[in-house]
Amino acid sequence: MNQLATEASLAMSMENRKRRRRGRLRKNWHLYAFVLPTVLYFLVFHYFPAYGLVIAFKNYKVSEGIWGSAWTGFEHFERFFDSYYFWDLIRNTMGINIYQLALFPIPVIVALAFNELSNGWYKRFLQTVTYAPHFISTVVICGMIISFLNPSSGIVNQIIAGFGGEPISFLTEPGWFKTIFVVSGEWQRFGWGAILYLAALAGVDPQLHEAAKIDGATRLQRIRNVNIPSIMPTIVIMFILNMGDFMTVGFEKIYLLQNELNLKTSDVIQTYVYRSGLLQAQYSFSAAIGLFNSLINLFMLVMANRLAKRFSQTSLW
Amino acid sequence: MKESTFDRLFVYFNHLFLFLLLVSVLYPLIYVTSASISDPVAVNAGRMWLFPKEVTWEGYQRVFRDAEIWIGYKNTILYTLLGTIVNLLLTIPCAYALARKDFAGRNAITLFIVFTMFFNGGLIPTFLLVKSLHMVDTVWALVLPQAAAVMNIIVSRTFFQMTVPRELEEAAEIDGCSNLRMFVKVVLPISGPIIAVMALFYGVMHWNQYFNAMIYLKDRDIFPLQLFLREILVSSEMSAAMQTGVSDLEAMEAQARIAEIVKYSVMIVSALPLLVVYPFLQRFFVKGVLIGSLKG
Numbered sequence A: 001m002n003q004l005a006t007e008a009s010l011a012m013s014m015e016n017r018k019r020r021r022r023g024r025l026r027k028n029w030h031l032y033a034f035v036l037p038t039v040l041y042f043l044v045f046h047y048f049p050a051y052g053l054v055i056a057f058k059n060y061k062v063s064e065g066i067w068g069s070a071w072t073g074f075e076h077f078e079r080f081f082d083s084y085y086f087w088d089l090i091r092n093t094m095g096i097n098i099y100q101l102a103l104f105p106i107p108v109i110v111a112l113a114f115n116e117l118s119n120g121w122y123k124r125f126l127q128t129v130t131y132a133p134h135f136i137s138t139v140v141i142c143g144m145i146i147s148f149l150n151p152s153s154g155i156v157n158q159i160i161a162g163f164g165g166e167p168i169s170f171l172t173e174p175g176w177f178k179t180i181f182v183v184s185g186e187w188q189r190f191g192w193g194a195i196l197y198l199a200a201l202a203g204v205d206p207q208l209h210e211a212a213k214i215d216g217a218t219r220l221q222r223i224r225n226v227n228i229p230s231i232m233p234t235i236v237i238m239f240i241l242n243m244g245d246f247m248t249v250g251f252e253k254i255y256l257l258q259n260e261l262n263l264k265t266s267d268v269i270q271t272y273v274y275r276s277g278l279l280q281a282q283y284s285f286s287a288a289i290g291l292f293n294s295l296i297n298l299f300m301l302v303m304a305n306r307l308a309k310r311f312s313q314t315s316l317w
Numbered sequence B: 001m002k003e004s005t006f007d008r009l010f011v012y013f014n015h016l017f018l019f020l021l022l023v024s025v026l027y028p029l030i031y032v033t034s035a036s037i038s039d040p041v042a043v044n045a046g047r048m049w050l051f052p053k054e055v056t057w058e059g060y061q062r063v064f065r066d067a068e069i070w071i072g073y074k075n076t077i078l079y080t081l082l083g084t085i086v087n088l089l090l091t092i093p094c095a096y097a098l099a100r101k102d103f104a105g106r107n108a109i110t111l112f113i114v115f116t117m118f119f120n121g122g123l124i125p126t127f128l129l130v131k132s133l134h135m136v137d138t139v140w141a142l143v144l145p146q147a148a149a150v151m152n153i154i155v156s157r158t159f160f161q162m163t164v165p166r167e168l169e170e171a172a173e174i175d176g177c178s179n180l181r182m183f184v185k186v187v188l189p190i191s192g193p194i195i196a197v198m199a200l201f202y203g204v205m206h207w208n209q210y211f212n213a214m215i216y217l218k219d220r221d222i223f224p225l226q227l228f229l230r231e232i233l234v235s236s237e238m239s240a241a242m243q244t245g246v247s248d249l250e251a252m253e254a255q256a257r258i259a260e261i262v263k264y265s266v267m268i269v270s271a272l273p274l275l276v277v278y279p280f281l282q283r284f285f286v287k288g289v290l291i292g293s294l295k296g
Helices: A002-027 A029-057 A075-082 A086-102 A105-116 A121-135 A138-148 A155-162 A174-202 A206-214 A219-243 A251-257 A269-279 A283-312 B005-035 B040-044 B058-065 B067-099 B106-118 B123-132 B140-146 B150-163 B166-174 B179-190 B192-208 B211-216 B225-233 B249-294
Strands: none
Touching: A029 A075, A029 A283, A029 B067, A029 B106, A029 B123, A029 B140, A029 B179, A075 A086, A075 A283, A086 A174, A086 A269, A105 A121, A105 A174, A105 A219, A105 B005, A121 A174, A121 B005, A121 B249, A138 A174, A138 A251, A138 B005, A138 B225, A138 B249, A174 A219, A174 A251, A174 B005, A174 B249, A206 A219, A219 A283, A219 B005, A251 A269, A269 A283, A269 B123, A283 B106, A283 B123, B005 B249, B040 B249, B058 B067, B058 B249, B067 B106, B067 B140, B067 B150, B067 B179, B067 B192, B067 B225, B106 B150, B123 B140, B140 B211, B150 B192, B150 B249, B166 B179, B192 B249, B211 B225, B225 B249
């Protein structure tokens, strides 16, 4: 009797579950329609070009298409590795990134400094102003750089002349390129970059600060022992994401600041891909260089994630 | 508790540090604004260093007289509107579906989308694709290749996970409300903030970008503003309307003199819409970043 009842209820619940699943599919039909256009977009404009990278191993001809062109194996990669500009490109790309990485702590320091201010109009004003450069377009930023650094009429050289110095032709001097690029980038980024850390700082338990105060900790000690450890996970995540872009530099901006005279230090992998690929139509060769670049990025991301996991228990996956 | 001397010193230095930061950001912005309405002779000689000297509107007059600036402005507004609408259509419904716990396959689809952030075809294959789709020299080359951004989908998904209560969905379900009806009648009315944030993020991206236009557009009639700006600011080319017309030595000197003021004026003109609305919209932008930080 008892067993019969259980069996019956079991059968009923199975029937129910089946009906519910069928119902769910029918019910969620709309949800699939919601994601379909987006999935199609990523398929066409991201996955298809990823597949298109096979031209890196082929001799791509427009008339023969991606699949019809003849295989060449690693020929394009070898040509790139053996070319005389290979080490220049690597040195410039990595040099700019290491320079940027060295400035990685600036938004953290800015956030810590903001956090010491009491809330009020001055703090809001500071934030509004320092976020603003983030919204200026690359073209306008480069226009500002070019005008400010003009050897005769630029404000920077006027200041140098005011102190009795010789004017410097910053943009045609290869030695200055990396500094100009990285410092102007930081000017645009540090305020906006601080927002994330400010949010993390807002989440710090005030009791920790109270306890530290009772123990006689100074403000600086509280920053070091309470604030920084609390936002460490955010810092680590941002650092990993940064590493994932290790070989990617804002090449839209580099391209605008580049000229014949500073090419020695301003030519990076991506600007080279643009020139050889789109201006000289060497599609396969440039695709090979692009693939090489993406693979290094992926490798750096995975490595940074693994290191972070080992040393700080925070990671992307 | 009384602050120690060390702490007071620290607060003092902190204020000094932040003030220097403020000046470093504000000074270039004020300089550009002042230079755009100052006599170029004063600017080039270094007599103008903060406030406008010998005010003149010549720069703006020349910029506004230039037909191409207006063409660029019109095109940029059009591309920004169209691009942003497509972005929202592809971002908001998708993000909502991915936020639903009862949506089978949500994890697989999320992974499918996020993966493209870490590996994709890059410049050359994308260019060849756009070319083979016959989108070169059309609006679509600026709109479709950037129809959605992974980060923005993730941010919107997090928003829906946090704000749409499960009970609301269940209640609507019991009432026999379909998902589409529920999205339109229940979800959209409470998603104002995220739609505003996304429209701003995407809108700024479209307004400011030049690179895709540079590689995909050849016809000057459909150039966005940033491409004309690039010619004036970076390549130092000026159109006939901005030049003085006569080409003797004196005129060329006058033209060189005028070149800088035109540059400063055009910077302000291009950034004006954003500068005007930015202080009011700032909290929306910040909100977007904050939602993004909750679940990266």
